[in-house]
Amino acid sequence: MVKLGNQLPTKSYKNLYSKSLYEEAVKIYERTGLKVYDWQKNILKDVMALDDEDLWAHQKYGYSVPRRNGKTEIAYIAELWGLHHGLKILHTAHRISTSHSSFEKLKKYLEKMGYIDGEDFVSNKAKGQERIEIKALNSIIQFRTRSSSGGLGEGFDLLVIDEAQEYTVEQESALKYTVTDSQNPLTIFCGTPPTMVSIGTVFKDFRKSTLAGKEKYGGWAEWSIDTEKDLEDVASWYVTNPSLGYHLTERKIEAELGEDKLDHNIQRLGYWSETNLKSVISEKEWDRLSITEKPTFKGKKVLGVKFGADGRNVAAAIAIETTDGHHFVEVIDCLSMRTKLDWIPTFIKKAKITNVAIDGANGQQILADLMKDFGIKKKPILPKVADIITANAMFEQDMVSDNIRHNNQPSLREVATNCKKRSIGTNGGFGYKSLYDDKDISLLDSCILANWLLTTVKNKKVQKIYY
Numbered sequence: 001m002v003k004l005g006n007q008l009p010t011k012s013y014k015n016l017y018s019k020s021l022y023e024e025a026v027k028i029y030e031r032t033g034l035k036v037y038d039w040q041k042n043i044l045k046d047v048m049a050l051d052d053e054d055l056w057a058h059q060k061y062g063y064s065v066p067r068r069n070g071k072t073e074i075a076y077i078a079e080l081w082g083l084h085h086g087l088k089i090l091h092t093a094h095r096i097s098t099s100h101s102s103f104e105k106l107k108k109y110l111e112k113m114g115y116i117d118g119e120d121f122v123s124n125k126a127k128g129q130e131r132i133e134i135k136a137l138n139s140i141i142q143f144r145t146r147s148s149s150g151g152l153g154e155g156f157d158l159l160v161i162d163e164a165q166e167y168t169v170e171q172e173s174a175l176k177y178t179v180t181d182s183q184n185p186l187t188i189f190c191g192t193p194p195t196m197v198s199i200g201t202v203f204k205d206f207r208k209s210t211l212a213g214k215e216k217y218g219g220w221a222e223w224s225i226d227t228e229k230d231l232e233d234v235a236s237w238y239v240t241n242p243s244l245g246y247h248l249t250e251r252k253i254e255a256e257l258g259e260d261k262l263d264h265n266i267q268r269l270g271y272w273s274e275t276n277l278k279s280v281i282s283e284k285e286w287d288r289l290s291i292t293e294k295p296t297f298k299g300k301k302v303l304g305v306k307f308g309a310d311g312r313n314v315a316a317a318i319a320i321e322t323t324d325g326h327h328f329v330e331v332i333d334c335l336s337m338r339t340k341l342d343w344i345p346t347f348i349k350k351a352k353i354t355n356v357a358i359d360g361a362n363g364q365q366i367l368a369d370l371m372k373d374f375g376i377k378k379k380p381i382l383p384k385v386a387d388i389i390t391a392n393a394m395f396e397q398d399m400v401s402d403n404i405r406h407n408n409q410p411s412l413r414e415v416a417t418n419c420k421k422r423s424i425g426t427n428g429g430f431g432y433k434s435l436y437d438d439k440d441i442s443l444l445d446s447c448i449l450a451n452w453l454l455t456t457v458k459n460k461k462v463q464k465i466y467y
Contacts, residue, residue, distance in 0.1 A: 005237070005244030007039040009063075009221035010270075013210050017049040017057040025081035032112040039242035040074050046219050047078060047188060055184050058219035062164065062189035062206050065223050066270050068252075069243040071190050075160045076106055078188060079141055083110075083134055087157040089141035090178060094166035096127060096145045102162065103130035103143040146171045157182040164191030164203040170423055172202045193224070193272045195263065201420065201435065207272070224270035231257050231264055240269045279435060281399070283417045289399065290408035295322040300354040300457055303332075304449030305344060305367060305380075307360025308442045312337060314363060315442035316344055318351070319450035326405045327398060327454055329447040331412045334440065341367055345374035356380040357453040359388060359445065381453065389429035391452030398451060406447075415443045 022044040026036050036044070049057035065071035075091070082089050091106075093099040107123055110132070117123050124131045130143040142154075146167065159179050161167050167189070179185035191203050210220040229236040237253055238244055244253075253268065265271035299321045307314045315334035322328050332347060344367060348356060356371070358364045358380045368380050383391070398404045406412065415434065419441060422433040432448075434441045 002245045003238065004246070005039075005069075005242040005248070006223065006239050007037075007242055008042060010224050010239065011211060012046075012219075012221040013213065014046045014049070014219045014221075015051070015057045015217070017051060019050050020045045021048040021050065021081065025077050028080050028084055028113075029077045029109075031114075032109045034109075034112075036073075036077065037070065037243060037246055040070065040077070043074050043221055044077055046221065047074065047186075048081070049219075056186045057217075059185055059217035060187045060189070060206065060215065061219040062191075062203065062210065063221040064192055064203075064207070064270060065190075066241055066268050067192060068248060069223075069241055070247070072102065072162055075162065075188055075190055076102075076109065078158065078186075079106060079160065080109060082158050083132070083139045083141060084137065086138045088139070088155065088182075089158040089160070090154075090156040090175075091141060091143045091160045092146050092162065092175065093143075094146060094163035098163055099143045099145050100127050100130060103132070106141065107132060146175070154178060155181045157185060159185070159187040161187065161189045161203075162191070164189040165194040165198045165200055166191075167200040167202040169202060171200075193266050193270060194278075195266050198278055199420075204272075222270060224272060225265065228261065228265045228271060229269055231261060236269055279417050279419055280421050280432070281416050281419055283413075285399065286413060286417050287408065289402070289404045289406060291328075291405050292407075294407075295324070295326075295328060295405065297321065297328065298323050300454075301351060302355040302357070302450055302453045302457055303348060303351075303353045304446045304451070304453055305356065305358045305360075305363075306442045306445040306449055307337075307358075307363035307367075308440055309360070311362050313440050313442050314341065314344075314360070315440070315446040316347070317443070317446035317450045318353070319447070319454040321454065321458070322405060325403075327403055327451050328405045329451055330407060331409055331443050331447060334411070334443050334446075337363070341370055342374075345371045345376060348376060349374065354378075355453055355457050357383055357449050359383055359449055381456075383449070383452075385425060385429075387452070388431065388449075389424050391448050392424075392429070392431050394455060395448040395451050404451065412443050412447065415439055415441060419444065 025048055029036060043063055047061045051057045079089055091102055110121060115121055121132055121134045133140040156178050189203055194204055207220055209215050210218040223240045223242055225236055225240060241248055266273060297320045301318055301320045303316055303318055305316045313334050313336055316332040317329055318332060319327055319329045358367055364382050371380060418435045419432045420435055421430045424431050432441055432444055
């Protein structure tokens with residue numbers, strides 16, 4: 001008897017339902033001559049579940065399965081069903097090769113079912129513009145990479161997010177509205193846990209909130225381990241790889257074994273590491289700019305103050321030029337907004353700060369007025385959006401060009417090496433955002449602001465305005 005991998009997810013969440021369309025979908029798919037595995041049926045049953053109003057029980061359903069198990073096949077089954085029921089479908093992937101491969105596969109499946117291209121359906125195989133249309137059924141499926149703008153402005157009933165571990169917040173903000181106008185929208189996420197080089201956070205966040213029961217119309221399933229396993233732990237292979245014993249074999253897994261234990265645990269065993277998110281500022285990059293001995297300084301000392309967007313905290317950091325021409329940045333503090341702001345003007349006077357920049361609409365004017373009350377004559381700079389965009393770009397460039405120096409403060413290091421970019425404006429501007437909800441990016445933002453102000457002061461672009 002052939003030993004099979006675990007056919008049921010190790011973790012899952014689903015809404016209550018009494019019926020599902022999965023059996024019909026399986027019958028349509030098996031007209032290709034292929035068979036659906038039991039574990040695929042188990043997932044498909046939840047994906048295509050209906051509520052009492054005959055609407056999808058899960059408007060969003062995500063599942064994570066280790067590589068080469070056939071997870072995308074579940075999406076293909078749903079898509080073939082959709083094409084036979086007049087749905088408008090958008091299939092997206094991170095890479096154009098993956099998107100094109102999915103187009104080729106679905107086209108082949110239709111041909112295996114007896115359909116003829118040019119007669120029963122019309123296809124466009126141009127890379128980046130792939131589509132299949134069955135005019136008699138008024139159904140269509142388009143294939144796009146999420147790096148393109150394909151699909152935007154169009155309406156779909158079914159949205160498939162393949163390679164979901166690479167799905168970013170910016171991409172989601174554009175694509176989620178493509179199914180808004182559908183009477184019965186469905187979004188399917190399929191992927192693996194993010195690796196060290198994955199750029200997306202949506203998949204991870206959706207998993208967390210769904211398993212916690214916080215997604216009203218969300219469903220989730222995964223094959224995973226909770227703790228890291230040794231490379232040769234064969235038992236764990238069977239727990240997390242449901243297609244073992246079907247097309248996947250122990251021999252094939254043995255052939256892929258290397259020395260990277262963490263990568264094996266993530267990609268083969270479905271391990272969700274808490275440290276696997278990719279920060280746009282790496283630890284290596286940040287540590288390269290650190291110094292252990294106190295440098296000698298020259299010129300003016302400036303202060304950047306950042307009020308957090310959520311109104312909870314305010315952070316302050318200084319910047320000053322070293323005698324060898326680098327910009328030294330150091331965080332002064334990050335305190336709750338419940339604390340009086342007196343500590344900032346007190347520090348400004350004590351440290352003989354020459355110029356101050358304040359960002360954060362919820363506190364800019366309050367602090368400016370307080371500085372005046374403390375007898376500080378020079379008005380602070382209140383940067384505009386364009387200035388903030390410039391400041392972030394400047395900081396990134398200064399890091400790349402080895403112009404930044406810091407003393408590796410633990411609190412700042414933790415924030416800086418666990419951040420991602422966020423869009424500002426519509427012309428490619430960016431800022432930074434923490435990878436974690438409980439970390440405040442204000443520490444880093446205050447350093448960025450101080451660095452910008454120092455450059456601005458050096459270039460004598462700041463007007464001397466006094467009360």
